[in-house]
Amino acid sequence: MTGTDQVGGPTKGRIAVVGVAESDLGKVTDGLTPLDLAAQAAGAALAEAGLTKDDVDGLFSASSYHPNATLEVGEYLGIRPRYSDGSSIGGSSFVSHLLHAAAAIEAGMCEVALIAYGSTQRSDGGRLITPSRPMPYEAPYHPRFPVSMYALAASRHMYEYGTTREQLAEVAVAAREWARLNPKAFLRDPLTVEDVLASRMVSSPLTVRDCCLVTDGGGAVVVTSAERARDLRGDPIYLLGGGEAHHHRNISQMPDLTVTAAVDSGSRAFAAAGLLPEDVDVVQLYDAFTVNVLLFLEDLGFCEKGEGGAFVSGGRIAPGGELPVNTNGGGLSYCHPGMYGIFVVIEAVRQLRGEGGDRQVAGAQVALAHGNGGVLSSQVTALLGTAAALG
Amino acid sequence: MRPITAEGASEAVPGRTYAAGLAEGRLLFQECGDCWRAVFFPRVACPHCGGRALRYRESRGFGTVYATTSVYRRSGEPYDVSLIDLDEGFRMMSRVDGPPAEDVEVGMRVRFAVETVDGEPVAVFRPAANGDGPTTGARR
Ligand SMILES: [Zn+2]
Numbered sequence: 001m002t003g004t005d006q007v008g009g010p011t012k013g014r015i016a017v018v019g020v021a022e023s024d025l026g027k028v029t030d031g032l033t034p035l036d037l038a039a040q041a042a043g044a045a046l047a048e049a050g051l052t053k054d055d056v057d058g059l060f061s062a063s064s065y066h067p068n069a070t071l072e073v074g075e076y077l078g079i080r081p082r083y084s085d086g087s088s089i090g091g092s093s094f095v096s097h098l099l100h101a102a103a104a105i106e107a108g109m110c111e112v113a114l115i116a117y118g119s120t121q122r123s124d125g126g127r128l129i130t131p132s133r134p135m136p137y138e139a140p141y142h143p144r145f146p147v148s149m150y151a152l153a154a155s156r157h158m159y160e161y162g163t164t165r166e167q168l169a170e171v172a173v174a175a176r177e178w179a180r181l182n183p184k185a186f187l188r189d190p191l192t193v194e195d196v197l198a199s200r201m202v203s204s205p206l207t208v209r210d211c212c213l214v215t216d217g218g219g220a221v222v223v224t225s226a227e228r229a230r231d232l233r234g235d236p237i238y239l240l241g242g243g244e245a246h247h248h249r250n251i252s253q254m255p256d257l258t259v260t261a262a263v264d265s266g267s268r269a270f271a272a273a274g275l276l277p278e279d280v281d282v283v284q285l286y287d288a289f290t291v292n293v294l295l296f297l298e299d300l301g302f303c304e305k306g307e308g309g310a311f312v313s314g315g316r317i318a319p320g321g322e323l324p325v326n327t328n329g330g331g332l333s334y335c336h337p338g339m340y341g342i343f344v345v346i347e348a349v350r351q352l353r354g355e356g357g358d359r360q361v362a363g364a365q366v367a368l369a370h371g372n373g374g375v376l377s378s379q380v381t382a383l384l385g386t387a388a389a390l391g
Numbered sequence: 392m393r394p395i396t397a398e399g400a401s402e403a404v405p406g407r408t409y410a411a412g413l414a415e416g417r418l419l420f421q422e423c424g425d426c427w428r429a430v431f432f433p434r435v436a437c438p439h440c441g442g443r444a445l446r447y448r449e450s451r452g453f454g455t456v457y458a459t460t461s462v463y464r465r466s467g468e469p470y471d472v473s474l475i476d477l478d479e480g481f482r483m484m485s486r487v488d489g490p491p492a493e494d495v496e497v498g499m500r501v502r503f504a505v506e507t508v509d510g511e512p513v514a515v516f517r518p519a520a521n522g523d524g525p526t527t528g529a530r531r
Contacts, residue, residue: 136406137432138484140513143472144462151460152474159458159497204461204469204493252474252484253432257458 009242009272010102013390016229016236017098019049020346023218025335026186027122034065035076037118037218042077045220050233051112056222058083058110060097061117064129064338073116083110089246090373091286094221094342095380098369099242101223111224115345118218119337126214129338132374135250144203147211149251149375150289151203156257157291158205160306165205167309169196171290172209172332174318179329181319181359186215187333210290212331212340219342221349237349238390240275240366240383243268251375258306262299262370262379269368269381270301277301280383281364282351283323284344286372287330293317296370297325300381324361327351341371341380348384365389405433408447413512418450418503420481431481452503453478453519461492471495475516489517 021044023037038061046052059081061069070086073079083104087096094115101113121129132145143149157163173193179185196209229236245264248254270276277300285296294308302323303311311317317325326332328347331340348367350356356364366389371380405421409432412419421430425442436443454477461469471492475485487495488506501516 135432140508140511141472141484141486142462142470143460143484148460148462148472152458152472155460155497156458201461201463201469203463203472206460252482257474 009268010099010239011106012240012273013238014226015102015105015223015239016226017221017223017239017345017349017384018229018232018234018236019045019047019051019220019222020349021045021048021220022184022335022343022346023118025184025217026215028120028216030123032120032123034063034118034120034218035072037120037216038073038116038220039076039118041118041218041220042073042114042116045222046114048234049222051222053077053079055112056114057081058085058101058104058113060085060094060101060113060115062086062088062093062097062339063117064119064121064131067131079114081110083113089378091288091339092341092371092373092378092380093339094219095345095369095371095382096244096378098221098223098239098345098382099244099380102239102242105223105225111228113223115221115223115342116218117220117339117342119339120216121338122214122216128214135252138250138252143251146375147206147289148203150291151206152251153257153295153376154205154289154291157294160258161309163294163309165197166193167313168205168210168290168294169193170312171287171293171317172196174312174315174321175287175326175330175332177318178327178359179333181357182329182334185329185334186213206289206291212288212336213333215335215337217335217337219346221342221345235353235387237352237384237386240385240389241269241271241273242380242382243272244378244380246378249374249377254376258295260295260299260376260379262296262381265379265381266300266370269383273383275366275383280366280368281324282327282348282361282367283325284328284348284367284369285326285330286340286344286370287326287332288336288340288372290332292372292376293325295376296372300368300370319359327356327359327361341373344369344371345382352384352386405435409433410512412447412449413505413514416505418452418514419447420450420477420479421445422448429480431483448479450477450479450503454501454503454516456487456495456497456499456501457482459487459495459497461495469493473516475501483514486515487518488515
């Protein structure tokens with residue numbers, strides 16, 4: 001294997017996140033567009049950093065609505081970037097943008113990077129908006145994109161490791177318990193394992209409660225050099241390490257449905273940061289489906305392969321549990337406008353700043369933000385930390 | 392007009408060759424002439440070694456369900472979507488016909504068949520008796 005085992009990645013502590021914000025979430029006012037939401041979030045994130053749109057010289061975006069997303073966002077906001085990156089690898093794109101922004105800033109290609117996203121998929125009919133087209137060798141069988149693909153992975157995990165539907169349901173229940181502590185979460189009613197098991201089956205073994213929400217929403221993240229960050233408002237949150245990886249696009253091409261490319265993205269991120277999973281205080285994982293959380297906890301090294309089901313049982317990732325996972329309520333209960341990746345970064349930063357309110361993880365110094373894209377296809381891991389985490 | 396082909400490349404259109412096989416009731420896959428591994432979906436370069444000497448082979452059509460899901464509809468019975476590991480060492484998405492979708496299980500032995508859907512031949516699978524077909528066909 002050449003080229004896959006190199007560490008590289010961002011230099012620990014050289015890059016900082018200086019602003020994060022969400023737009024209106026959930027079901028937004030009729031008529032608001034995806035770009036309106038991206039702009040709401042961008043304005044708030046820049047204001048939080050004490051910057052204006054004229055400070056932005058690096059622009060990053062991805063969208064299911066606009067194939068040339070940075071052109072749209074740049075035009076709307078009146079930003080004229082000298083570095084423009086519309087990389088689109090699915091819902092993980094924005095975590096990828098964070099790493100790409102770090103590389104661009106380190107290379108002197110830009111100094112202040114804005115990552116922005118918006119979607120109105122709930123207002124637009126309540127179904128996932130996606131530019132993806134069925135692969136010709138899968139289309140005749142009508143898998144329901146994307147849930148059936150994740151259901152296939154769940155079926156294999158259950159077969160190989162004895163994982164149960166109850167264990168999958170524990171992920172949804174933990175997400176809901178966190179969401180109950182987050183005023184911005186879309187679903188905040190109590191949820192039990194029994195509720196999940198009894199809910200409508202969509203693509204077995206996954207019920208509707210094993211599936212992420214379909215909401216509107218946008219987010220933005222402002223990234224700059226550590227030097228510049230020190231002159232700005234608020235405490236910078238530093239990028240400690242990052243890695244990305246993908247091994248397939250379509251589920252029928254995924255080599256092993258129980259092992260994602262997070263094995264590679266995670267090991268790259270931890271190597272770059274010089275950290276281990278036990279050093280992480282709070283974890284944000286892209287939970288498009290409950291099975292994602294099991295797979296990523298295993299692949300990122302929080303537990304052994306096959307032990308994800310046991311790991312999440314008994315409320316261990318819920319409030320008060322051993323490892324706080326998806327403290328905003330995740331894509332399952334907080335917000336999922338189609339490409340959730342930007343929200344794992346936003347919540348990681350909020351936790352590290354101590355701004356989590358009722359859901360704050362006390363003393364969090366190191367956070368992991370992990371994005372997933374496609375059908376367990378692209379995997380991007382970022383490790384973020386406070387100044388104390390720089391050691 | 393004769394196309395100008397890349398050096399070493401086949402003129403054959405992979406998707407058409409596969410579809411023509413199905414129309415004759417045959418399940419075609421590719422085998423790499425450089426690394427000898429099985430390749431599916433059909434393409435013009437080997438994803439294992441990068442080689443371009445891909446040759447079509449006919450599968451014997453026996454395989455094992457690798458992963459399975461029943462897709463539920465607002466009305467009507469759920470239908471099966473499965474990933475099938477063929478004994479020759481390739482995997483494809485398909486459907487197991489015959490049993491109710493919820494009875495299709497990982498590890499089930501299945502055998503290839505062709506069904507016509509909207510006028511197009513489609514590869515499907517039906518349950519096979521355990522032990523049916525060659526058991527050591529996969530190349531590694
Ligand atoms: Zn080869």
